[in-house]
Amino acid sequence: MTDTHLRAGGAVRRRPAPTAPDAAAAPSRIRALGYFRGQFLLSWRVFWRNRRSTFIGFLLPVLLDLVVAAPLRDRTIGGVNAAGYTTIGFIGLAMVTSFVNLLTAVVSRRDELVLKRLRGTEVPPWAVFAGQLAGGAVVLLIQTVILGGVSVVWFHAPPPADPVLFLVALAAGYLVFGLLALALSGFTPGTETAPLVATPVLLLCMFGAGVFTPLQSLPGPLRPLAADLPLAPVIKALRTGWFGRGFGHETWDGAALHRLGVLDGWQSAGPSLLITAAWAAAAVMVTRRRFRWEPRRD
Template identity: 70%
Template sequence: MTWTRYAHGQLLLSWKVFWRNRRSTFIGFLLPVLLDLFVAAPLRDKEIGGVSAAGYVTVGFIGLALVTSFVNLLNAVVARRDDLVLKRLRGTEVPPSAVFAGQIGASGIVVLLQAVVLGTISVGLFHAPLPADPALLLLTLVAGYLLFALLAVALSGLTPSAETSPLVATPVLMLCMFGAGVATPLSSLPSWLQGPAHALPLTPVVQALRTAWFGKGFGHESWNGGPLADLSFLHTWQSAGPALLITALWTAGVLLAARRLFRWEPRRA
């Protein structure tokens, strides 16, 4: 069998397991959508930076979908490790890269579905415009997903068991949900929190997603500030460039951590 067929088999298996598990389906697919409807709906008549506040928040929840995918990936990798699935696969002819490609690929498809659902809500329900730069939007989504997928692999090495994975994943989810500007501009946070908030891995991803969607230079917007200027195609990429660079640096660091920390066998072994 070729590498592609091995990866495809792992992808189909991970896809079936995801939808059969009610907990993973809720956290990994429904949670960002439900939270967005709850948080964004009351903001339909408000604006941030000259764009619909509800649409602004909805794009932020597309970013949060990357973190909920991290939660499910972390639990899935640790569970497969503890059940000795990874150990047995390592002893077969299946390439290790195909094992992870299938697992990560399945979760990536879920994230794309969430982005489509949330994007439809943003445009159809909250009257946000269509994405100004779909290519930049997709690049940012893929880059952010890769970052959090590798983070799940890295932290799986520090997670004792599947039962304790929520203790590792929940703090990351909470920090990103409330500190990365998902539902409100970072300028609305206390001044002493704004520095740490900018250091979170999700923050540059959310900023670049909004820049790609609305074609404006987000990053310093506020509830009381005026409209942001529209950017040309080139200036949109220039505005998102620093955020993408920070995301790439985060990804490189997390990749090194994953290579060092990941375990094929249970920690108790």
């Protein structure tokens, strides 16, 4: 008896043949994964061949960290190494530089009618952008390893206290800025104007989200607004995962923050992760309403 039969209770039963949709789904998934792989490799090569994207997306956070954080090696913020504290901020900034490159790439592909042609194929929408997002994620991981290594080896900061929390915050932050790039592409008239849309976001996050100075250093009326920027809660959660302390109220001259256990660290980072999730949900809603597969006509 062949393996297409099963004997149960003396009766011979035939396995149901796969339905047509099931038979067609597997090749479709294989094609989608193949397209994802192709887009990942393409975005990877384009990123490193484009000097502008390489500088903004990869070198800028690393160079700024070396310039800004190095003089802070002998200072502390909230009881932790100030240079390491600042370095974690620049890991957050690397997400924003990834956002700049992704926004430019999406608008460029839209204006060149690449997205319009892809929409008419069997490629699912997620695969159209997943390859690009994955390419940027690998770049961010490389930057994180470099900056984290600098922080531990050169600045003598401790290794991550909770690597899982740190990686969750890193992934959540990158996802938010990837979604924001898709959302804001709907407000970007063309490739030439993409920097005009991206640069204010970059500057606002760089100087108003606590990248290299505590939020408490900002003028009083600006602190609540800065705390709700998309990057600020991400950086707070990253620092909690790395140093194991509850950040948010630290100052240059303030007392050392208490050390937290693993569960307390997640509890401290919970509100920041919720704010990040709210930004992600808002970006998805705007993307669904404003994203365009074809060049803007208005």
